[in-house]
Amino acid sequence: MTTSLESTFPLEVATARSRFPIHVAVFLTPALLIYSVFSIYPLVDTIRLSLYASDQTGAQHFVGLVNFQTLLTDPAWSVHFWNALRNNLIFFAIHMVVQNGIGLGLAMLLSLPRLTGGNIYRTLIFLPTMLSVVIIGFVWQLILNPLWGIAPNLLKAVGLGSLFGPWLGQESTALITISLISVWQFVGIPMMLIYAALINIPDDLLDAATVDGAGPFSIFWFVRLPLILPTLGVVSILTFVANFNAFDLIYAVKGALAGPNFSTDILGTFFYRTFFGYQLQVGSPTMGATVATAMLIIILMGVLIYLFGVQRRLQRQMF
Amino acid sequence: MADVSLHGLAKSFGPVDILRDINLTVDDGEFVVFVGPSGCGKSTLLRIIAGLEPVSTGEIRIGGRRVNELPPADRKIAMVFQSYALYPHMSVYKNMAFGLKFAKTDKAEVDRRVRQAAEILKLSALLDRKPRELSGGQRQRVAIGRAIVRNPSVFLFDEPLSNLDAALRVNTRIEIAKLHQELGATMIYVTHDQVEAMTLASKIVVLNHGRIEQIGAPLDLYRRPCNLFVAGFIGSPRMNFIKGEVQAVSGRRLSLRFAGAEIDIEYLGTALKVGDSVTIGVRPEHMAEPGNGTIALDGQVDAVERLGEASYVYMKLETGDDVIVRASGDVEVATGSRYTAHLAPKTIHVFDASGCSIQVEVRPVEGF
Amino acid sequence: MNRPIRPSRILVHLALILYTVIALGPILLILLNAFKTRRAIFADPLGFPDARTFTTIGFDQVFAKSDFGLYFLNSLTVTVVSLGLIVLIGAMAAWALTEYRFRGNTIIGLYLAIGIMVPIRLGSVSILRMMVELNLVNTLTALILVYVAQGLPLAVLILGEFIQQIPRELRDAARCDGVSEYRIFGSIILPLIQPAIATVAVFTMVPIWNDLWFPLILSPGDGKQTITLGVQQFIGQYVTDWNAVLASLTLAIAPILVLYLLFSRYLVRGLTAGAVK
Numbered sequence: 001m002t003t004s005l006e007s008t009f010p011l012e013v014a015t016a017r018s019r020f021p022i023h024v025a026v027f028l029t030p031a032l033l034i035y036s037v038f039s040i041y042p043l044v045d046t047i048r049l050s051l052y053a054s055d056q057t058g059a060q061h062f063v064g065l066v067n068f069q070t071l072l073t074d075p076a077w078s079v080h081f082w083n084a085l086r087n088n089l090i091f092f093a094i095h096m097v098v099q100n101g102i103g104l105g106l107a108m109l110l111s112l113p114r115l116t117g118g119n120i121y122r123t124l125i126f127l128p129t130m131l132s133v134v135i136i137g138f139v140w141q142l143i144l145n146p147l148w149g150i151a152p153n154l155l156k157a158v159g160l161g162s163l164f165g166p167w168l169g170q171e172s173t174a175l176i177t178i179s180l181i182s183v184w185q186f187v188g189i190p191m192m193l194i195y196a197a198l199i200n201i202p203d204d205l206l207d208a209a210t211v212d213g214a215g216p217f218s219i220f221w222f223v224r225l226p227l228i229l230p231t232l233g234v235v236s237i238l239t240f241v242a243n244f245n246a247f248d249l250i251y252a253v254k255g256a257l258a259g260p261n262f263s264t265d266i267l268g269t270f271f272y273r274t275f276f277g278y279q280l281q282v283g284s285p286t287m288g289a290t291v292a293t294a295m296l297i298i299i300l301m302g303v304l305i306y307l308f309g310v311q312r313r314l315q316r317q318m319f
Numbered sequence: 320m321a322d323v324s325l326h327g328l329a330k331s332f333g334p335v336d337i338l339r340d341i342n343l344t345v346d347d348g349e350f351v352v353f354v355g356p357s358g359c360g361k362s363t364l365l366r367i368i369a370g371l372e373p374v375s376t377g378e379i380r381i382g383g384r385r386v387n388e389l390p391p392a393d394r395k396i397a398m399v400f401q402s403y404a405l406y407p408h409m410s411v412y413k414n415m416a417f418g419l420k421f422a423k424t425d426k427a428e429v430d431r432r433v434r435q436a437a438e439i440l441k442l443s444a445l446l447d448r449k450p451r452e453l454s455g456g457q458r459q460r461v462a463i464g465r466a467i468v469r470n471p472s473v474f475l476f477d478e479p480l481s482n483l484d485a486a487l488r489v490n491t492r493i494e495i496a497k498l499h500q501e502l503g504a505t506m507i508y509v510t511h512d513q514v515e516a517m518t519l520a521s522k523i524v525v526l527n528h529g530r531i532e533q534i535g536a537p538l539d540l541y542r543r544p545c546n547l548f549v550a551g552f553i554g555s556p557r558m559n560f561i562k563g564e565v566q567a568v569s570g571r572r573l574s575l576r577f578a579g580a581e582i583d584i585e586y587l588g589t590a591l592k593v594g595d596s597v598t599i600g601v602r603p604e605h606m607a608e609p610g611n612g613t614i615a616l617d618g619q620v621d622a623v624e625r626l627g628e629a630s631y632v633y634m635k636l637e638t639g640d641d642v643i644v645r646a647s648g649d650v651e652v653a654t655g656s657r658y659t660a661h662l663a664p665k666t667i668h669v670f671d672a673s674g675c676s677i678q679v680e681v682r683p684v685e686g687f
Numbered sequence: 688m689n690r691p692i693r694p695s696r697i698l699v700h701l702a703l704i705l706y707t708v709i710a711l712g713p714i715l716l717i718l719l720n721a722f723k724t725r726r727a728i729f730a731d732p733l734g735f736p737d738a739r740t741f742t743t744i745g746f747d748q749v750f751a752k753s754d755f756g757l758y759f760l761n762s763l764t765v766t767v768v769s770l771g772l773i774v775l776i777g778a779m780a781a782w783a784l785t786e787y788r789f790r791g792n793t794i795i796g797l798y799l800a801i802g803i804m805v806p807i808r809l810g811s812v813s814i815l816r817m818m819v820e821l822n823l824v825n826t827l828t829a830l831i832l833v834y835v836a837q838g839l840p841l842a843v844l845i846l847g848e849f850i851q852q853i854p855r856e857l858r859d860a861a862r863c864d865g866v867s868e869y870r871i872f873g874s875i876i877l878p879l880i881q882p883a884i885a886t887v888a889v890f891t892m893v894p895i896w897n898d899l900w901f902p903l904i905l906s907p908g909d910g911k912q913t914i915t916l917g918v919q920q921f922i923g924q925y926v927t928d929w930n931a932v933l934a935s936l937t938l939a940i941a942p943i944l945v946l947y948l949l950f951s952r953y954l955v956r957g958l959t960a961g962a963v964k
Contacts, residue, residue, distance in 0.1 A: 023868040024787050028795065031780035031839055038836035039802050042810025042817065049812060106706060109699050121703045123951045125710045130947045132897035132915045135939050138922055139713050142932070150716065150732050184709070207371050208404035212418030212469075213392030222417070226408045237804075245806040248899040252919055268808075275812055276904075285812050292809040303804045 043296070049289035060286065067290040081291070083262055084270040085298075087175055091266055092243040094179040095186075100235055102183070103190025108220075110191070111198035122195065126188035133185065137252035140181045144168050168253065171263040178264050182249055186242075190235045197231035198224065230311070237306040244299050247272060267295050321382030321395065321472035321505060322347045323368060328377030330363060330529075337363050338529045341377065345473075345507060345522075350499050353509045354516040355526035355552070361509045362477055364526070368507065369398050369475050382472055392421065394473075397466035401478040403458045405450040405465075411437075412446040415465045422469070429468075436467040439501070456487045463498070476508040480515065492518060513553050517541070525549050547674035550600045556631060558600045558668070559642040565595045573677075575599065575669065578638045580614045582664045586677045597677070600668035603631065603645040606660040613661040618642070620658045634658050714940060721745055721930075721937040728929055745934030752925065755938055757910055758917035765827050765913060766895050769834040773891050774884055776835070777842030778850075782872055785847045786858070802840030807833065808900055815904055825909040833901055838891035845890070849883035850876060885953040896943070914939055 050067055052060040071077045106125060110118050128136065144151050144167055152164040167177040201224060209219045247268030250258050256273050258265035273281075275288030328341035338360045345351045353361040366372040368379060370391035379386050386394045397418075405414050412433055419429045437443045440460040450458055459479065466474055476495070480488045496519055499506055510516055516523050517537045525532040525540065525548070533540060533549045544550035550558045563577030571588045574581065577599045591597075609615070618634040621641075625648065632644040632652055644660045652658050669677050719735060720728045727740035734740070749755055784796055807814075814833060815824075823829040853876065861871045902916040912920065918939045925931045947954070 021787070021789070024783050024789055026869075027779040027783035027872070030776045031799075031843065032795070034776065034832065034836050035799065035802060035839050038814065038817075038832050039807045039810065039839075040798075042807070042813035043805065045813035045816075046810045102706075106703070109703055112696075112699060115696075115699070117700075117703075121707055123948075124707045126951075127944070127947060128710055128714065130893055130943055131714070131940060132899070132918075134897070134899050134915050134919050135936055138918075138932070138936055139717050142929075143713055143716065148729065148732060148929075153732075184713075187710070202402060202404065204400045204402045204404035205406065207366075207369075208398070208400055208406075208465075209417075210371060211369060211391045211396070211398045212465075213390075213421035214417075215421075218421065223406060241804060241806065245808055247808075248897075251899065251903075271809075271811075285816070289812045292812060296805065296809050299805060299809075 046289045046292050047296070049286055050293040052286050052289075054284070054286055067287060068294070071287070071290055071294065077287075080262065080265065080270055081294070084265045084267050087264065088244055088246075088266040090175060091179050091182075091246065092240060094176065095183060095239050095243055096236065098180065099183040099187055100190045100232070100239065102187050103235070104194055104232075106187070106191045107194035107198055110195050113203075122192070126192060128185045129188040131185070133182075133248040134252040136181065136185045137249045140184075141168065141253055144177070169260060171260045174254070174260060174264045178250060178253060181253075182246070189238070193231055193235055194228060197228040201227050233306065233310045236310075237303065240302045240306075241299055244295060244302070267291070267298070271295060322349075322380075323473055323505060323507065324380045325364075325368070326378045326380070328364075328367065328379065329375050330360075330367060330372065331375050336529055338367075341531060343524060343531065343534065345505060347505055348503050350496075350506045350508065350519060350521045351524060352516040352520035352522075353507065353524050353526055354511065354513055355532075357511055359526040360529040361511075361526045365398075365475050365477055365507060365509045368473075369396055370394050392418075395471050396473045396475055397469040397471035398475040398477065399462045399466050399479045401481055403450075403462040403479075403482070405458055405461055407450050410447050410449060411442060411453070411461050411464075414450070414461055415468050418465065418469050432468045432470070433464075436464040439467065439498075440464045455483055456491065459483060459491055460494075463495075467498075467502070472505060474502075474504055474506040476506065478510055479508075480510070480512075495519065513555065517553070523553075525552060527552075543676075543679045544600075544668065545676045545679045547598060547600070547670050550668055550670070550676075554602055556603050556643050556645070558602050559606070559640075561599045561601070561636070561638075561640045561642065563597045563599045563669075565591050565593055565597060567593060573669075578616050578636050578640055580616065580662075582614060582667070584664060584667070584669060584678075586669065587680060589671070589677055591671065591677065596672055598670045598674075600670065601642070601662055601666065603643045605666035606642065606644040606662050607646045607650075609661040610663060613663050616642075616660045616662060618658060618660065620652055620654055620656050622654055623652055632658055632660075634660065636660075714944075717933055717936050717940065721933040725930055728933070742930070743934075745928075745930030745932075746938070748925075748928065748931040749921070749934045749938060752931070753917060753921045753935075754910060755914075755917065755935070758912050758914045759938075759942075761827060761911060762896055762914040765830045765834065766892055768827075769831050769838065769895050770888060770892050772831070772835045773838040773842045774846075774887055777839050777887070778846050778877060778880055779872065780839070781843045781846035781850055782876055784843065785850045799840045799843050802837070803844065807837045811900070811904055818905055823905075825906045825911050827906065827911055829905045830901055830913070833905065834891075834895045834898075838887075838895070841890050842887045845887050846880060846883055849880055849886075853879050885950075889954050 049060075051062060051064060053063045053067065054060045071081050109115075110122055142148055142150075146152065146164075146166055152161060155161050155164050165173065167173045205223060205227075206219060209223045214222060244267060246266060250264050250266060250269050251272065254264050254269075256269060256276075256278050258269040271288060271291045273283075274291045275283050275285065277283030323343075323345040325341050325343045328338060329336070330338040341364065353364060355361050363372060367374050368381075370386070370389060374387065381394055381396070391398075406417065409417065415433045415436060416429050419432065424432075433446070434443065437446055440463060442457070442460055442464055445453065445457060445461075450461065453461065459482075462479070479495070480491055483491060492515060495508075499519075508515075508519060520537055522534065523537055523540055524534050527548050533545045535543075540549060540553050544553060544558075547560070551560070561577050563575050565573065566576045566581060567574035568591055571585055572583060573586045573591065574583050575597060577597075606616075616636055618636040620632055620634050622633040624631040624633070628648050630646045630648055630650050630652070632646050632650070633641070634644065635641055642660065644658070646652070671677050716732065720732060722736040722743065722745075723734075723740045724742045724744070727734070727736070731740075736742075780799070784792060818824050818829045821829075823832075857875055857879075858871055861875055866874075896913075897915055898913070899915050899919060902913045903919075906912065907916065918935050921935050922932050
C-alpha cells in the first residue's frame with residue numbers, strides 16, 4: 001500500500017476512495033484483530049467442529065452432517081434437544097407476551113403528558129435489569145422458598161394462600177416460574193425502548209388526531225401503535241436473541257441439569273451439558289459445537305426473518 | 320360558517336399567567352391574524368380556541384354557542400399545525416380522510432371530499448404518496464387539505480409558513496389568501512411575522528405578554544398604533560423613536576421639543592404637563608423628502624444599505640438618537656458623511672411616558 | 688393553574704407505584720434481612736432490623752469463608768480494562784469507518800454488525816480450546832479479550848453515529864492547520880465523544896460485570912473468579928446458611944445499586960437517546 005503524507009490532506013481524503021491510506025489501517029487493525037480472533041474465528045471454528053467427531057484417542061476427523069443427524073434423530077440426544085427447544089420457545093413466548101406487554105403498558109403510562117415523578121418510576125423500575133441474572137435467581141429462590149415462607153404469607157395476606165406451591169420445584173410450574181422471574185428482571189428494557197419511541201412522537205401529531213376527532217383509544221390504535229411498530233420489532237428480535245442464548249438464570253437456580261426432570265432445560269443449558277458433560281456422561285466438544293451451531297442457525301433464522309420479513313415493512317418514520 | 324368570540328379569557332400555568340383578560344370577536348368570514356413576539360401567548364390562544372388547552376377562566380363561543388366544554392372535534396374547527404403534523408405512516412389520501420372516519424362520514428362522501436380538496440390544492444397526483452415523499456410545500460398543502468375536507472366553520476392556522484423557505488412562503492401566503500376568498504370561511508391565523516399579518520389579515524390582533532395590545536385593520540394599526548409596542552412591532556424597518564419633552568400645553572394643542580427641533584401637534588387632551596417626557600415615533604419613509612413645513616434634522620451617517628428601489632440611511636442625530644431614513648434608491652450619501660433628514664409633523668406619533676399614544680384613542684375592546 | 692387532579696391520574700400513579708413495589712420489593716427484602724439474626728429472618732421477614740435483631744454475622748462468615756474482596760477486585764479489573772479497551776479501540780474503528788471513504792468500508796461495517804446479532808457465547812467451544820492453547824485459562828486476560836471482542840461491534844455502531852454528528856468543519860479546520868490524522872483523533876475526536884462513552888458503558892459494562900458464562904468456562908478457579916461466579920459458587924456451598932447467603936447477595940447487589948442510583952441519569956438518557964436504532 002503506497003501512501004504519502006499528502007494523503008492526509010482534506011482533498012485527498014475526500015477523493016481517495018480507491019486507495020487505502022495507512023492511518024485507516026492503523027485505526028482499524030486493533031478492532032478487527034481482536035474481533036476476528038476472539039469472536040468471528042471461534043464462531044466459524046465452532047461450525048467447522050460441528051462437522052467433526054473425536055474417536056477414543058482424541059483425534060478428530062471429518063464426519064459431515066452426522067452429528068446433526070445424531071442430534072435430531074438419535075433418541076439419546078434428540079429427546080433432550082427437542083425438549084430444550086420446546087422449553088426455549090415457551091420461555092420466549094412468555095417473554096414476548098408478558099415482558100413486552102407489561103413493558104408496553106408501563107411505557108404508555110410513563111409517556112402520559114406532564115406525569116409527575118415519571119423519571120423516578122423509570123429509574124426504579126429499570127433497576128433490576130442492572131443486577132446479575134445469577135443474583136436475581138438466588139433472590140427469587142429465597143423468596144419462593146417454602147421454608148422462608150415469604151411468598152405464601154404474602155399470598156395469604158391477599159387471600160390467595162391456597163394458590164401457593166413449590167413453584168420452582170414442580171415439573172409443571174418450574175419453567176413458567178423461571179420465565180416470570182426473567183420477565184420481572186428485564187421488563188425495564190422494553191419499557192425504556194418503547195418509552196423512548198413514544199416520546200419521540202411529536203405532540204402536534206397527537207393534537208392533530210384529537211382535532212380530527214380520535215379518542216384516546218383511536219389515537220393509540222391508529223397513530224401511536226403504528227408509529228412504534230419498528231421499535232416493537234427491535235424489542236422482539238432483542239428478546240428472541242437474548243432468550244435463545246439464555247443460560248445464567250437457569251444454571252443459577254436449577255443447575256446444569258435444569259430440573260426437575262429437565263423441565264427447565266433450554267438450549268443454553270443443554271449446550272453447556274453437552275460441552276462439559278454431567279454426572280456419568282462425558283463432555284464432547286464436537287457435539288457441543290453441533291448444539292452451538294444449531295443454536296446459531298435458530299438465531300440466524302430469527303434475525304433473517306426480522307431483517308427481511310419484518311424490518312422492511314416497518315419503515316422507521318421520520319418526523 | 321360561524322363567528323368566534325372570546326370573553327374575559329385567561330390562562331395560567333401554575334403561577335405564570337400566559338393570557339390575561341382576552342376579549343375578542345371574530346366575525347363570520349373574517350381573516351384574523353394573531354401576531355406578536357414569541358412567548359406572547361398567541362399559539363396558546365389558538366390552541367384554546369381549538370380545544371387543545373383548557374382555559375382557566377372565561378368563555379369561548381363559536382357560532383354563538385358556548386364551546387368551553389366541547390372536545391376539539393365537536394367545535395367545527397380544523398387546524399393546520401406549524402409542523403404540519405401529517406401522520407407519517409399514512410398516505411396523503413388517508414391523512415386527509417382520517418378525521419372523516421371519526422365523523423362517521425360514508426365512504427363515497429369521504430372520497431368525494433378528499434378528491435375535491437386535492438383538486439383545489441393540486442394534490443390529485445400525490446394521493447398515494449407518503450408524507451416523507453413530498454416536498455415541504457406539498458406537505459403544507461396536504462395539511463391544509465386535511466383541514467378543508469372536514470368542512471369546518473373556522474380554520475385555525477398555527478404559524479403554517481414558518482417551515483418553508485422564503486420564496487415558497489410568499490407563494491403559499493398568496494395561496495392561503497386565495498383559499499380564504501374561495502371558501503369564505505372564518506380563519507384565525509397565528510404568526511410572528513408582521514409581513515404575513517399585514518398581507519393576509521382583514522383584522523390583526525397584536526399580542527404581547529399575554530395581553531391584547533391592539534386590534535384593527537392592518538393599515539389602521541400601521542397608521543394609528545395605540546402604543547409603543549404596536550408602533551415598534553408593525554412596520555419594517557422599525558419605527559424610529561426619539562426622546563422628547565413637553566414644552567407647552569394649551570387645551571388640545573401641545574408643543575414638543577425633540578432632537579433640537581420644536582413642533583406643535585394636536586392631541587387627545589389627556590393629562591400632560593410641561594416638562595413631561597414623551598417618545599416621538601417616525602417611520603423611516605416619512606423622513607426623507609423635504610416638503611412643506613418639514614423639519615430638518617442633521618446627523619452623521621453610520622451606514623447605508625442600498626436595496627435598489629430604496630436606500631436605508633442609518634444615522635446618528637446631533638442629540639445622539641439613532642434613526643433610519645428610507646431615502647430614494649439613488650440618494651447620494653456615503654458612510655461618515657453628513658445627512659439631513661426631513662420630517663413632516665403630520666406624520667409623527669407621540670407616546671407618553673407609559674408608552675400610550677396621546678393621539679389614538681384606545682377603544683374599549685369589542686364585546687364589552 | 689387550578690387544574691383539578693383527575694381521578695384517572697390517581698389510577699395511573701397507583702399502577703406505577705404498584706409495579707415499582709413489585710420491581711424493588713424482592714431486592715429490598717434481601718438487603719433488609721441480611722442484617723438480621725436467623726431467628727428474625729424467619730420470624731419477621733418484612734421487619735426492619737432493630738437493636739435486638741441486628742447482626743452482621745452473615746457478612747463475617749462471607750469474609751471468613753471466601754475471598755469476596757478479591758472477587759470484587761477481579762470483576763472491577765475485568766470490567767474497567769475491558770471498557771477502556773472497547774472505548775479506545777472502538778472509537779478508533781468507528782472514526783476510521785465514518786470519516787474515511789475507502790474500498791471495503793461498507794463490508795467491514797457489515798462484518799462488525801454480525802457481532803451485534805450473533806452471541807459470541809456460541810463460539811465457546813473454540814474459545815476455550817484457544818485459551819487452553821494460549822495458556823490463558825484461569826486468567827483475567829482471557830475474560831478481557833473475550834469481552835472486548837463481544838463489546839466492540841455495538842460500541843463501534845454507537846460511537847460511529849456519535850462521531851458523525853461532530854461538525855465536519857472541526858476536522859477540516861484542523862487539517863487545514865496541518866494536524867496529522869492521529870492528532871485529530873487524539874486531541875479532537877476522543878475528547879468530544881465523552882458523552883457517548885456513557886451510552887457505550889451502559890451497553891458493555893453491565894453485561895460484563897454480570898456475566899456468569901465466560902467466568903464459568905474460562906476462569907472458574909485459582910482465585911480468578913469474578914464476583915458473579917464467586918457468589919454463585921459460595922451460595923452453592925453454603926446454601927443452608929441463610930445469614931451468609933443473604934449477606935453475599937447483599938455484597939453483590941450493593942455496589943451496583945449505589946453506582947446505578949448515582950449514574951442513572953446518564954444511563955437512562957443514554958438508553959432513551961435512541962442509541963438502539
